[in-house]
Amino acid sequence: MIPARPKQAQSRRLLAPLFALTVALSATVAACQGCREPTTPSGEARGKPDKPTLRLYVTSAIAGALEPCGCSKDQLGGVQHAAAFMESERAAAPNAWMVQAGPLYFLDPAMRDDEKQQVLWKAEAIAQAAKRMNLLAWAPGFNDWAGGSEMLAKLKDMSGAALLAGNLEGAPGAAPTLVREVAGVKVGFFGLSEPKDKVGRTPDGVKIKPIAETAKAAIDDLTRQGARILIGILAVPRGDALRLADNFPEISVLVLGKPAEAGDTNDAPKPPVLLGNTLVVETSNHLQTMAVVDLFVVPGSDKKDAKITFQDAGGVAKAEDLLLLS
Numbered sequence: 546m547i548p549a550r551p552k553q554a555q556s557r558r559l560l561a562p563l564f565a566l567t568v569a570l571s572a573t574v575a576a577c578q579g580c581r582e583p584t585t586p587s588g589e590a591r592g593k594p595d596k597p598t599l600r601l602y603v604t605s606a607i608a609g610a611l612e613p614c615g616c617s618k619d620q621l622g623g624v625q626h627a628a629a630f631m632e633s634e635r636a637a638a639p640n641a642w643m644v645q646a647g648p649l650y651f652l653d654p655a656m657r658d659d660e661k662q663q664v665l666w667k668a669e670a671i672a673q674a675a676k677r678m679n680l681l682a683w684a685p686g687f688n689d690w691a692g693g694s695e696m697l698a699k700l701k702d703m704s705g706a707a708l709l710a711g712n713l714e715g716a717p718g719a720a721p722t723l724v725r726e727v728a729g730v731k732v733g734f735f736g737l738s739e740p741k742d743k744v745g746r747t748p749d750g751v752k753i754k755p756i757a758e759t760a761k762a763a764i765d766d767l768t769r770q771g772a773r774i775l776i777g778i779l780a781v782p783r784g785d786a787l788r789l790a791d792n793f794p795e796i797s798v799l800v801l802g803k804p805a806e807a808g809d810t811n812d813a814p815k816p817p818v819l820l821g822n823t824l825v826v827e828t829s830n831h832l833q834t835m836a837v838v839d840l841f842v843v844p845g846s847d848k849k850d851a852k853i854t855f856q857d858a859g860g861v862a863k864a865e866d867l868l869l870l871s
Contacts, residue, residue, distance in 0.1 A: 569859030600638035606647035647802020648686030690748035709736020733772025735763035
């Protein structure tokens with residue numbers, strides 16, 4: 546994970562204030578770029594495209610954060626800043642989707658009567674913003690049921706995003722998988738969620754099936770559909786997600802988010818990790834940070850119809866050091 550732009554542009558973005566970091570993966574080995582732009586000096590000779598084949602804008606546990614709460618001195622975040630950042634990058638990455646893991650619409654698992662209408666208006670604003678920001682899919686967290694199943698279904702329709710949670714029975718409109726094609730390559734998405742509050746309760750009417758079994762079924766289904774890049778979106782405990790990455794090395798990217806959120810406490814940034822060939826990404830909650838995952842598929846570097854295996858092209862191994870420095 547490296548800063549998304551050189552020093553001058555990075556300073557401009559921090560003033561936004563949205564802290565965005567970039568992870569670059571390539572279908573062929575590329576040089577580590579340190580703190581520079583995730584491009585390879587020899588990329589032209591290798592046939593590496595100037596623009597990513599696919600860019601993912603990743604967020605974790607937005608949890609109703611329409612704008613910074615005003616409760617801390619470092620006012621990072623805000624939907625308007627995220628949208629402006631993504632719009633500024635449109636020319637650099639024309640093939641881009643946003644994905645989100647964990648609670649999206651509500652700050653807390655339940656609403657007080659005296660704030661219910663305001664919280665619902667806020668959730669609807671987030672859904673409308675998500676549609677404009679091209680949110681492709683999200684794996685829900687416990688908070689997303691704060692307004693009830695009917696409200697969750699309404700918000701899902703307003704956002705236009707797929708609710709991916711193949712292991713949930715009773716989640717409104719939930720789908721196990723999603724396939725999209727970009728630059729002639731099929732990309733398969735699957736979602737898993739364990740929506741439980743701090744005492745282990747699940748949303749009314751929702752049953753949770755084992756994630757490992759569901760993940761295998763989803764991966765098999767995506768493979769049958771011809772997906773060559775597999776991306777998982779998980780609202781599950783981090784340890785469970787990492788074990789999933791170990792058990793299913795064919796997954797290219799795992800996007801993580803917490804199963805539930807409560808209160809306006811902000812998480813510290815988490816560096817990405819590369820487990821084998823699987824990139825695991827989890828951002829700070831409340832839209833303080835956004836990860837940018839660039840996937841480069843080099844023409845002619847892979848066999849047609851075979852699964853594409855990516856390698857680190859942006860120094861993920863140094864991500865923690867870079868995060869501390871920034």
